[in-house]
Amino acid sequence: GQNIDQPTEMTATEGAIVQINCTYQTSGFNGLFWYQQHAGEAPTFLSYNVLDGLEEKGRFSSFLSRSKGYSYLLLKELQMKDSASYLCAGITGTASKLTFGTGTRLQVTL
Amino acid sequence: EPEVTQTPSHQVTQMGQEVILRCVPISNHLYFYWYRQILGQKVEFLVSFYNNEISEKSEIFDDQFSVERPDGSNFTLKIRSTKLEDSAMYFCASSEQGSYGYTFGSGTRLTVV
Numbered sequence: 321g322q323n324i325d326q327p328t329e330m331t332a333t334e335g336a337i338v339q340i341n342c343t344y345q346t347s348g349f350n351g352l353f354w355y356q357q358h359a360g361e362a363p364t365f366l367s368y369n370v371l372d373g374l375e376e377k378g379r380f381s382s383f384l385s386r387s388k389g390y391s392y393l394l395l396k397e398l399q400m401k402d403s404a405s406y407l408c409a410g411i412t413g414t415a416s417k418l419t420f421g422t423g424t425r426l427q428v429t430l
Numbered sequence: 431e432p433e434v435t436q437t438p439s440h441q442v443t444q445m446g447q448e449v450i451l452r453c454v455p456i457s458n459h460l461y462f463y464w465y466r467q468i469l470g471q472k473v474e475f476l477v478s479f480y481n482n483e484i485s486e487k488s489e490i491f492d493d494q495f496s497v498e499r500p501d502g503s504n505f506t507l508k509i510r511s512t513k514l515e516d517s518a519m520y521f522c523a524s525s526e527q528g529s530y531g532y533t534f535g536s537g538t539r540l541t542v543v
């Protein structure tokens with residue numbers, strides 16, 4: 321089956337670095353997305369990895385290892401506004417369906 | 431930046447009533463999707479639509495659900511006879527080609543009473 325696992329909650333301090341892990345058990349994913357979601361709002365795109373390795377985009381980086389079924393999102397120089405849920409999602413098939421994990425709720429504290 | 435637009439933002443309906451949720455995808459996008467998120471749960475795929483037909487649908491997308499692209503800009507989700515458990519946030523999404531440019535709308539919060 322297509323199962324995506326993430327930690328439910330994490331807490332980190334403003335200015336720090338946090339790594340949110342995502343593991344999956346499927347060989348069918350063509351790539352992996354990371355989205356940010358504030359409560360009651362739509363998921364907003366952060367990153368997309370289709371090949372193994374690190375993709376860097378400002379304060380956010382994402383890593384993928386397809387052989388290990390593992391990805392992480394790295395957030396640097398944390399700000400209070402980064403408090404949100406972070407969703408890992410695999411994309412499959414020609415229909416480009418996204419399968420989401422349950423999301424990791426990140427709380428940034430002073 | 432181009433947006434996916436959804437209307438209404440909130441909809442309250444009585445159980446058994448029909449609802450239509452509306453979406454305007456990004457204009458040059460070819461793939462369209464509906465997802466839903468029940469409060470406190472994960473985002474779930476409902477259906478994908480390409481070339482004027484359904485490409486894939488989930489088990490949730492039963493006979494009560496239908497999608498339509500009535501003109502060149504709108505993409506709608508109809509729920510024929512709503513149930514209490516249909517209460518959720520419904521997100522429309524579109525993409526240019528497969529994974530490229532995959533963008534979500536701001537959602538419609540549907541409450542069935």
